[in-house]
Amino acid sequence: GEDVEQSLFLSVREGDSSVINCTYTDSSSTYLYWYKQEPGAGLQLLTYIFSNMDMKQDQRLTVLLNKKDKHLSLRIADTQTGDSAIYFCAETSNSNSGYALNFGKGTSLLVTP
């Protein structure tokens, strides 16, 4: 199947910006998502971007998409300790009849005071 790759760990200091990167291989990806998982909780949608966009900003979150390089990033400004969680990149495409999501392994973000 198509791959979605993420780095596994990221540690930042409170107040700094965090940048979580993701690469994918499916050139027919239509929608790309960032999900957040806090301990013991389900996957919470943070933001998404459609493949014909290259940037989307939503409060502290900025998503950048480089479709040519198949690279997606999530920037969290002014990172807080409450942002510590696992962040999953996911993609789906029109080729999936049920729009099944294809996830990366997740990036564990640790925010230190």
Next chain:
Amino acid sequence: EPEVTQTPSHQVTQMGQEVILRCVPISNHLYFYWYRQILGQKVEFLVSFYNNEISEKSEIFDDQFSVERPDGSNFTLKIRSTKLEDSAMYFCASTFTRASSTDTQYFGPGTRLTVL
């Protein structure tokens, strides 16, 4: 805010036993999904379900797996004869329409299945 719920939160079973994982999707949603995440690996799609039938399934979803919507609220995943490699976190998800940019899949908190 409506949410997807799953029970139990943790299930321990012996190899070869049948397990049923239960999910209550958001009440007006029409599409239902199961995903699993083996420890240290990525979240993997298992199956999608609409109008009382499977609409898509992955190669993981073999004859040992089945899904059912036995009533108007529950959506279940049955593993007929569990294997050690079925140990994973199983996530249920639902959406009103097929997932799109504005109608994404809402996930439950997961059931951790441990097969001994």
